[in-house]
Amino acid sequence: MASGNSLLSEEQLLCPICLDVFNRPVSTPCGHNFCLSCITAYWDDIPVSQCPVCKESFERRPDLKVNTFISQLTSQFMSLQLTDAHGRQPRCGGAVLCDICTDSRREALRSCLECLTSYCDVHLEPHHRAAGLKRHTLVEPTASLEDRICKEHSRLLTVFCKNDEVLLCDVCAGSRHANHDVVYALHLYKERKALLEDTEVQVQQMIQERVQKVRDVTVTVERSKTETKEVIASGVQDLATLVSEIQKSQTELVKVIEEKQKAAEERAAGLIRGVEREISELQETTTKLRELKQTEDPLAFLHCSSNPSLLPRTMDLSTVSFNGQVEMRHIQKVLSNSVSQLRMLLKKLSTDIQNVSDGSDVSDSATLRRVQQYEVDVVLDAETAHPRLILSDDRKQVRYMTSSGIKGSQNPKMFTSKFAVLGQRGFSARRFYFEVFVGGKTEWILGVAAASIQRRGAPAQISHCGLWDIQFVKDKFKTFTSPNLPALFGKVERVGVFVDYEGGQISFYDVKTSTLIYSFTECGFTEKLHPYFNPCDNEHGSNLGPMIIVPVHRTE
Template identity: 55%
Template sequence: MASCSSLLSEDQFLCAICLEVFNDPVSTPCGHNFCLACISFYWENAAVCQCPICKTTFVRKPDLKVNTFISGLAAQLMSLQVVEASVRISDLHRAKPGCRILCDVCTDSMNEAVKSCLECLTSYCDTHLEPHQRVAGLKRHTLVEPLENLEERICKKHNRLLVMFCKTDDLVLCDLCVKLHHLTHDAVPVERAYRERKDSLGRTEAKVLQMIQNRLQKVSEIKESVKQREEDERDVWVSTVEDLTDLVSDIQESQAEIIRVIEEKQKAAREQADDFIADIESEMEELQMTNTKLRDLMDMEDHLCLLKVSPSQSRLPQTRDWSTVSVNSRLSVEHMRTSISQSVSQLRNTLDEMNAEIKKYSYDTQMSNVEALMAAQQHEVDFRLDSSTAHPLLVLSGGGKRVSYGTMIQRLPNNPNIFTEHLAVLGERGYNSEFYFQVCVGQKTEWCLGVATESIQRRGVLRRRDCGLWAIWFIPDKFETFDSPNVPVHWGKVETVGVFVDYDGGQVSFYDVATATLIYSFTECVFTERLYPYLNPCDNEYGNNSDPLILLPVGHTV
């Protein structure tokens, strides 16, 4: 087996504090990784909260969450190391040319065995083999060349060597088992099956290592992308704050200037009014004096005296025409009010446009879902449902595009390819690359939908985990995954579900097509077989559920 260290180094997954492989790894804001317990204990006993590696100091203790991606990689590394160790141990115990297999009977001097008995399940040296050559009953026993781990190599039913492997049932058999019970099956010699299995494991290991390498590369790309995005957004942040700060300063200056101008106008108006009032009061005094003189003249009864008075004494004093004088220039005030109001309105419109752009940017995740769904739909596949896999109670349309739950048996229940417990059917075609399909679920009260391997168990109840099925299960108003019941992953109802498989990326995603909402994604999956669409319309447990599941092409409606 190729060493996993060819692509992954254990040093990359060691905590800098405990020097062990990560256990619940977390990442600090400065980008370094530690075990959650280690860094928590380190900060509890430290005077300041800082990174043990780069000494970056944090004003507040970061709220750390377990990094599931690094945790998964560490688990895969440990798994590969276990596999390598197991292979090395089995290699050490396998009988090779020149290896000594000792007699099972010898107690004092451990002599080398010369034969193994398939009936006694014991290996004998020359001395202890003598009874098998002399005693009549023992002479009938089958003696073979010395074998290691003899009991594990013998068929329990026929006491014959396990020399054949049945690919159909995945069983190691003796030649008699093959003749009696597996004659029509695909049975090959153990040596050939061993080589094929080793080749298959090697290919799987290479694929796993390549997937790990791809993910490491993707992690690097994501980190670089996040770093670049943070730098770009920091530039936007700084420039926006500067621009808005300058704008606020300009607005404040304009506000102060408006107040200054108004106060100056008010002061000038008051001064002008005071001057007018002073002039008017002065004229009023003169008029008052003139009025007094006129009354005195009017009170004269002597005709001659009144006539002798100079006419100039009865004339009105020279005064100003005050009817045209005003200090209230409302026209200019209204003009200023209108102008300022229009400017403020334009500024508000500009602010509204800016806030709309900010809100649009904050909805970037939703836009990303729309783009992701549109990209997934580019990989749409066309297929029919495979009636030879359908549960006996399922009703399929003639075109193989619809499936619903019925109450009458539709096909023979002894077909080895059909599902016997789950009300399921597979698509006719399997895929080992990216593919997408849509299913209309309408108003159904329960359904299960996803993808499955060709080798998925058809008979009996599926175990929840690692059964070769990646599916979501809808029951009234909530979604669960098939492998984690009673754990809601999404709420609400949908009418059309889009299923996208990123085979090489190890991901299965489910979308609400109408709203482009991501319902759920299975991530970090390892696919080694072709994947087939899996549809399960379910029964009537939650009310009338007779509506069909319908394969729906992109852009079409029911």
């Protein structure tokens, strides 16, 4: 093989099985050549070892060895291909110069792989003439030839070990890397180059996607700026209007109270004047009576004492009352309830604003989905159930029974004053969530209670009684600790209860609409909390339907 113009073609060095250039070629007894891995795999899949080309069968599987001649021939062919491919690439630093020229170095015409030298047309002439040099391999002018030769075996680096990621000569590949994944460098070069092209296309696509994303985000930011200004203006206007209405209500309240007070003072003044006039008339009558008592003439005395004008006409004091204080207390009560509702709304507004500030997801549906992940299995504790309550066999349902034939019990765990029952399991130092189907019930109570909650006698309606619940009555909700303060208006069918023990928070949700009904915050829990159920009686209409503990996502 005297030059790059080889008499061999790639087709002559292809394995008949994989149709690729030989990799560790072997020869069968019939004289055909295959890749060692290809013929081995082929024989593993058939019962009799035979040649895939001529179909000659062998009694025993031949012990094949790598054909070093074909291997070297293939390696040299691949090195030519690799070198030619390298020579066709743009060369950094310009043309390859002749290594022999001394004065004015001319451009090299060929490079010799055996001499590791590049020659111009003049100095290349001995390789065409001398018999020993004619056998050298000439390739396109190539720089850094020494980097293409194995330093240990002085052979061309034609293969690549994928296990160690190094270039090898055919000797290295057959010795220390015999069991490694070794491929021809030219094939891997083409494969990885194609991969680079695909990667480049992918990178360009990623660039375009990110450029478009930057544009989209920029547009979104501009829109957000506009929307933010509108939201700020609207929010400020709404709050300013609310403040103005509160101030107006304050002015009207002061005016009404002052007018009430003025009217009361005028009524009191009229009453006082009337009473004082009667006092004056009675004092005059007293004087007349004293004079009459001093009359000695019986006839004159009888004549005067029988005169009805001696007693002046007076009002019936039992019918006279002044209720100014009662009226003011009524106004104060109405005002207190209204202010409490307003404070609750302002507290909710403050919480929503804080959630936005903290980056929390203020979407009700997203919040509900987040807390539903803390679902726990709740079953009812029959020992705590009021005698009027009936539990289902699976202890997932509770309802009120009108019959009074149930005997009482002395069980200290049982509720006696409330139609209540607790969940069997208590929870502490964690978050938990459960859902309850209430359907069309007209009244019910749901929440959580401390393990030590009072079971006999009505618990006090204070914030530290160990009960945190909401009560539904006909069309509105209220809380146990604030019975006169509506928490929400409207009816629900399914209620979710979420408890954050460490966070000191209990929240109730309308599962169907993902709406927050009410939240207890800043609670101080010191013991286990149990789910609390009270289906209530029939005070507000038919209410015999059960409260049902249901799993998340199940539709009743």
